[in-house]
């Protein structure tokens with residue numbers, strides 16, 4: 001795939017172990033500081049990060065339990081906010097839900113018809129360096145959460161790929177083909193069968 005976001009930062013941290021604890025009816029997730037830590041650039045594969053995040057929002061919106069997926073997400077990509085000891089898993093899923101609803105809204109009607117759906121992100125800055133004749137951009141996002149927001153906006157605005165809501169099942173998806181309208185081929189087939197049956201009914 002074309003490199004949507006050119007970045008060389010190593011701004012995010014992933015630990016090899018995370019702990020979940022329950023208090024006051026909420027599940028919290030925190031890194032085990034004694035486990036191994038690696039640093040990575042969230043823009044290396046921002047499409048997957050964004051798609052996985054939106055999927056948690058979709059699950060919450062569909063009434064599914066999101067704790068397990070949230071834990072998987074954190075294990076893969078690290079904590080969404082820097083400087084916070086632990087993460088409220090419910091709050092995380094709710095934030096993901098808002099972004100999912102945003103995607104649903106803007107892909108289903110002209111934007112920005114409703115100004116309340118304007119996305120306000122954290123301030124984002126970038127450093128541009130010359131690297132052997134090429135410019136290299138290092139995005140300086142304040143957290144993984146703001147990296148996701150930046151990625152989300154850049155993916156939405158890209159003509160080379162598509163971040164969308166599946167026309168058949170409502171799941172968020174990322175596709176390298178900008179014309180894709182479904183999360184998977186099975187969904188496209190199911191949708192066409194439904195369409196065919198509806199047309200047959202009309203013709204009866």
Ligand SMILES: [Zn+2]
Pocket residue numbers: 166167168169170171182183184187
């Ligand atoms: Zn689908």
